[in-house]
Amino acid sequence: MAKIKSKTQYVCQSCGSVSAKWLGKCPDCLEWNTFQEEAMLPKQTRVEGISSQSAPKPITQILSGDKERFDTGISELNRVLGGGLVKGSLTLISGDPGIGKSTLLLQCAHEIAKRYGTVLYVSGEESEEQIKIRGDRLSATAEKLFIVSETSMEVIEGHIRDLKPAFVIIDSIQTVYTEKVTSAPGSVSQVRECANSLMRIGKLMGIPLFIVAHVTKQGELAGPRVLEHMVDSVLYFEGERTEEIRVLRTMKNRFGTTSEIGVFEMAAEGLVEVYDPSRIFLEDHRGAKEGSMVIGIMEGTRPLLVQVQSLVAETKAVMPRRSALGIEIPRLNMILAVLEKKLKIPFYASDVYVNVVGGLSVEGTSQDLGLALSLVSSAKGRDIKYDRLMAIGEIGLTGEIRPVNHVERLIGEGVKMGFEYFMIPARNMEKIKIKNIHLIPVDTLKEAVNKIF
Structure with missing residues (x-):
């Protein structure tokens, strides 16, 4: 009897790209030395789907299911999830090692077990x-929280x-x-099959x-990108990991917005929710300082106040360095170019x-104006005139x-945090209904600089 040769x-x-032979560079994702030999899956006569009802139906006749989360x-x-967990949903969570993923999920499993019954926590690590x-x-010891250490997909099923x-x-x-x-x-x-x-x-x-x-060293999800499309x-x-604040972001959500964030603080008893994140991000703010400004941003439906700091230092290098943490480099470069052109500040040196x-x-x-003012303050070596300015x-x-949008909500958050002066675009003035505050309307960047220095 002839021996069947296994195909690879x-x-x-x-990226999951398939080739009949080994390649040094992937033609799809352009990564080097990522091809590995794997046995080809045998042909299957029938693939089990997610539904046994394969007949097409008019959308008006399809029940939307239980909308309760x-x-x-x-x-x-x-x-972050858009109001809670949807039945039958598949959610992927990632993050750097030691950031608190397992802690968050164990706390979540404990709470759901108390409310809805049996929860299964499968750990392969x-x-x-x-x-x-x-x-x-973590005091996560609900009676109906079941734990199992298992890596076989068939056993887990x-x-x-x-x-x-x-x-x-x-x-x-x-x-x-x-x-x-x-x-x-x-x-x-x-990963794809499991x-x-x-x-x-x-x-x-x-x-x-x-x-x-x-995640990889670059902070991206490890494995095939098809995994992100499936969930x-x-x-x-x-x-x-050296700080206490943790932020949970949504990169994809079929049941809600992707602009919301959740803020937590790592404590000895686990992750503690932060209901007033503006106070956390501004806890070290002590009034006007050289190169420091408070800006208002919207994260989904939540207004946030954060402090941005800039340091402009003269250099003899041919190529000056541009470094930004929390701000996109292209946005920073654009603002520096506008400041050089309109205010003649030599950031090129x-x-x-x-x-x-x-x-x-x-x-x-919405953070552009605050970032520009902090850059000018550091470049000129001067403090900002107003002590509590946003x-x-x-x-x-x-x-x-x-x-910009949501100016009144951002100002309301600033008033709650004790700010007194608010520099805003002049075209936003007609939308402000809040009384007993000091508004500084500006039309141009040059006007804004002249008013606070």
Whole structure:
């Protein structure tokens, strides 16, 4: 009898691209030395789907299902998810090692077990005893919280079908493997097949699942990008391990907005929710200082005040350095170019360092005016005239101050934090209904600089 030759293929471990032969550079993601040999999956006569009803139906005849969401018991997590967990949803959470992913999920599992019944926590990285030690420290010891240390996808599916839990956590997807695939755990084929199995069982049984994913040195999700397309939500947990503040962001959400953030503080008893993040980000602010300004930004529906600091130092280097933490470098370069053109400040001969206090990454354009004023203050070596000043406004390429949205909400947050002076675009003045505050309307960047120095 002729021996059947096993067929192999080469799969890029970065993007999942498949090639019949080994390649040094992936033609799709352009990464080097990422192709690994894997056995080809046998042809299957039938692929199990997420629904046994394959007949097309008019959308008007399809029931939308239970719209009620699961309350995770953690309001900041509910905010990021869009109001809570949706039945049958698959959520991917990632972050740097030691940032607090497992801590957050164990606290979430404890709260859901108290409210809705059985919760299954599957760990492929820790033993059951290690999880119990952390659970005792976090006081996460609900009676219906089940823990298992397992990496076999077939065994995990059996546990889910037997327990019929209300919520499942997989920590992490890179440690789980299925016998259908011969490659090692964590490979593109294994991650894709295991995620597909979890998605199928979650949709069929109406169970929300959280899966943890590792990140690369560049801070990106490890494994194939198809994993992000398969799941319903992608959350990213960020922060410095040496700092106490943690920020949970939504990168993708099929059931809500992607602009919300959740703020936590790492304490001895676990992650503590921060309901007033502006106070945390401004706790070291002590009035007007050289190179320091307070700016107002919107994170979803939440107004936030943060402090931006700038340092402009003369340099003899041919190429001055531009460094920014929390601010996008292209935005910084644009503002520096406008300042050089309109105010004749020679930033081309100086190194520029910018930092957002607290480790928050700022997006949008409402921070432009505050950033520009902090840069001018540092370059001129002068303090700002007003002690409790907050700046809001977008800077155009011609040097004009453009109006921004939600100005009144940002000013209201500033009043709550004790600020007295608010520099805003002149075209936003008609929208302000708040009384007993000092407004400084400006039309151009040059006018703004002249009013505060």
